[in-house]
Amino acid sequence: MDNAYRSLINAFIEECMPMAEKLADLFFNFERRWKFGDPADELFQPIKSDLHTIKGNSAMMGFTPIERTAHALEDVCALLIKRPELRDEQAAELLMEGGDLLVRMLQQAESENVQAGPAEEYILKLQDYVETARERRSGTDRRSDQEWRSGDDRRQGKERRQEPAAKGQQPAIGKVSDTIRVDFKRLDELLEAVGEGVIVQSVLSEVHQRMSLAFRDSAEVDMLGRAILSLDKIMKRLEDTLMDTRLLPISTLFGRFPRLVRDLSRQKGTPATLVTLGEETRIDKRIIDRLGEPLLHLIRNAFSHGIEDQEERKKRDKKAEAKITLQAKNLSDRVVISVGDDGGGIDVEKVRQKAQSMGLETTNLSAEEVKRLIFLPGFSTSAEVSELSGRGVGMDVVAETIQSLGGSIEVHSEIKCGTEFEINLPLTLTVIRSLLIEVDKELYAIPLSHVVESVKLEEMRIHEIKDFGMLNWRGKMLHVVDGGNLLDTESKSKKRTFCVIVSSGSRSKAILADRLVSHQDIVVKGLDSIFADSYTIFGATILGNGQVVFILDVARIIDESVAEKKTFTSPPVTPLQ
Amino acid sequence: MAKDSTVKETAPEENLLDFADVVNKQQEVAEKDKERTPELQIVTFLLDKEEYGITISKAREIIKVPDITRVPQTPKHVRGVTNLRGRVIPVVELRTLLGLQASKLSEHSRIIIIEIHDRSLGILVDMVNQVLKIPISIITKPPEEVVSTQTEFISGVARLDKRLVILLNLDRALLYNTDNKK
Known part of the structure; x- marks a missing residue:
């Protein structure tokens, strides 16, 4: 029970902390831009949505001071949106203080000890500010008095803001990132989970595709499509971040x-x-x-x-x-x-x-x-x-x-x-872009980093010199290998339609295939050592439909073709002692 | 049944879905005899009418035969790979390894997922028979009539009433696959 709550808190902080930090940064942006009369309209949208999320999440977690602060900030932002003339340095500073306060309270949330005092004080100040602004508009003559008060508050706020920094409590901007040591196995596990997520995601897109054929003009299917699109983005971000975590200088x-x-x-x-x-x-x-x-x-x-x-x-x-x-x-x-x-x-x-x-x-x-x-x-x-x-x-x-x-x-x-x-x-071992090809009804993936070009065969002519196929490709003679022969397929088709030019380093080669299926991000899974002899493949991947597809080892296929040339008899060498 | 006694020494608990009940029963029965002789817990299966057994500690689970993808340039005894909950697992044709004809899949065909030396492999069998506890004393060296070609994978033979269970040494069988290549 306790553990579950703890992990909830962690999840809450993990989600909200970056938002609060971003808010503090955006408020800082306000200050610089408003100073020069730039309304910075486009910043309000992300601010509103982040504040909203923080408000909702902290209400759910029972962190009332955070919730109330976010709520008060929302009010001020709403006011500033309506009345651009209020956007000045003073307003920006007030907001910045709020951003920092949110970060500080989130830090306190980690030890489940959020102090209500500063929040209440700040909220009062915000309410004051809003009230003053409204009054200013309605033209009461308490205006100067109010201005004085809020001006005074502002000074106080400044002092308070400097204090924690002096004590070594970082304000939101320029926060030193903490590092933790993680067992690399964990990252592998994470990566595997992400990999599986990617697979599920491709299942979803396939389902969506079929549904959009079956139910045209359905709002629900469209909704599903949009959800999948944003899932795509999230998975990509997750993957990128994780990949980046795994890199070492x-x-x-x-x-x-x-x-x-x-x-x-x-x-x-x-x-x-x-x-x-x-x-x-x-x-x-x-x-x-x-x-x-x-x-x-x-x-x-x-x-x-x-x-x-x-x-x-x-x-x-x-x-x-x-x-x-x-x-x-x-x-x-x-x-x-x-x-x-x-x-x-x-x-x-x-x-x-x-x-x-x-x-x-x-x-x-x-x-x-x-x-x-x-x-x-x-x-x-x-x-x-x-x-x-x-x-x-x-x-x-x-x-x-x-x-x-x-x-x-x-x-x-x-x-x-x-x-x-x-x-x-x-750069990384695990997720690669690839071209899926079909050879004699079997699917194979070629890493896109090795694919130079794929061409329809009718546009190209293959020259046969003895039993050796050559292709004139951009003035270069390339060795042509039949996909079926290469991969030992059971029923080899005589007629291929496509030709994929692959390269490794400076050397290239052409592989004949029946069909180009699609471009796809695939998760590379290693193969058991039982497949050590399968020189044409270096790994496998699992498609959305659960099918296992092998990934061609282009570098070795190209090497092998050198060995296949008539100048070599295969196997070419016996090791010398 | 001796209800007051508790199970002291049994083989490591295995999560063998289909056979949990049988195992329990076998354990109860075996309790009576356990003082007498050390025992071996095995899974038995059929290959070409013969009954074979492997120690249960190697077996992770038993699954129905899913789609198997052929792998280019593999030894004959590797049937292909299959997708086991997101993992790519090789499927070994045990029949070929033992010098038998490659199997035709039937509704009884199963894959036993085994784990040796951090590797997971599936072995394809005609039919899974049962989980047994056998006293080590009934295991003998393989008689010549049973062993035709691939003696090296057979660690022994257990005689049970009228049955004959050939015990396989999978470590050897599967290491053979990789070592034999080079």
Whole structure:
């Protein structure tokens, strides 16, 4: 019982406190704007509705002083709306005092000890003000007397307002936000709940859609539609706020590396410094947790494969001290993290030789494609496995980790100048915009961040070279893969209608589908490890109708297509020990 | 029934909807014997006419077969996934795992949701039979005639009157799924 009441109070404060703070802020706005003769009409509407809510809620909770204060403020606002000529600094100050009072009383409400005294005093003042204003209008000659009184009150109010601030009780404006520590699991639970809310919401919209077909011109259906629309907004806000709560600055991760670089630099006898940029970039904690290993590996690699020895650096006119750069930056809803060194770069010929010694056919591969081979399992160009980069994990594990986070990794390298790995990650792991497609009566979702374009096939011609489909898309030849083949569907249709161009990093590919269903926000649900072999999907989602739909892993699908090319026999590599 | 005695040592309480009553009854019956020998509480089910059992502590609930979505590139013994109250749960075709023909769904088909090592999985069975308490003493090594191919998933056989219940080691069976891949 007690607990239930407590949680009611908390809910009450949580709802009303932001409103009271906003009110105080808006009243402050009045002061500035009225001073310059700006009536600020548009502010009254939100003020009225917030006051109304606070009044209603506090009446329900039995906090009479709050209720009465809100009520009195409503009266004053009503008066000010009717009579713009009253809008002056004095009125604004009176309102500001009320805003602060509301905040203070809400703070007291937390300990269930709302003091009625100040409220009553303030209410009297408001009543006085209203009365004076009315009298002024009716032109009685007590006017000057009244003005004097309210002027005096105003001064008192000012004093009272300064007092609590001096005692460290914050006035409403500039309130220091409190922080609390929360178990991250809670946030996951919340997120899951929001996710389910999103699903229910899509059920609702579907029901509404059907109803609006069945009952045209029904006021109730329209009402439902509007309610769903505002639910949409609320869910979006809830989701955004929650997502934001989960983000941590990447400095928590980057902070681990200066020491590592120093140690490695001593171990190897290569002077090196680490430059970190964009440490304030924020990213989902779950991603940060899993990013440590890959970054560690890339930095180790820079030492063991990238940075040349002193002699070589001298020859190339480089500074003795090597530079390793760790940078993070935001790119719309993604975060790009790059790890770069100013070392020797990737020797394409060496990689090619290595690939051939592993039984790979590389003659048809471009230099860029050859560089990507380092992400294959068992690939290491270093003659002996060194202590530095060894440790049993390879670039394949790095790439795999990044992909499992819904990201991609690219390598840029210039011989003799350096190497840069660019990791492109989603900001958050969980809710993504996606395109739903249908392939042989099965639905799949493609993250919109990977979709470049979707086109009707009749406008495009697919060239077949041997058993390999190519599409000329904006002057670029793209590998075409049939959705049915890709996803092992049971009854494959011969004729597809649509083609979705997808990309990951700088590489693209075309997937053939039967139908484009819709754009949708989907909640990503992880898959059990039993599906580790399903390289075409990285997660699942549940649609409004309860149907499970898989999300395509575009990065891996594109990689796989590289491997599918005739130059590779599948499976392409057996790991070397 | 010994009404004055209280239940002291029973298997962890499980929320098995369909079988709560049966369990209670079984517990009462078993109370008499509990001094004599340690017991194992199992759920039994049918697969291709044979009766199998798993320990009840692994089973979370038993559900009718909902829509199952096929998953591309999965091993044969994974039938697909299903939506269990907003969670995506893999459904394992136990028959395939045991070297039997894949099942045709019937009105008796059920999915037993099990939980091992923080994972939730559904196993598809032809029919759920009952919840039993068996004394550990009646469990023997699997005889050869029962065990054809997939011995490793079978932890033992319990002989009850005329019945023969094959006990499965799900941990092994399901770890096998993931380890065998690499």
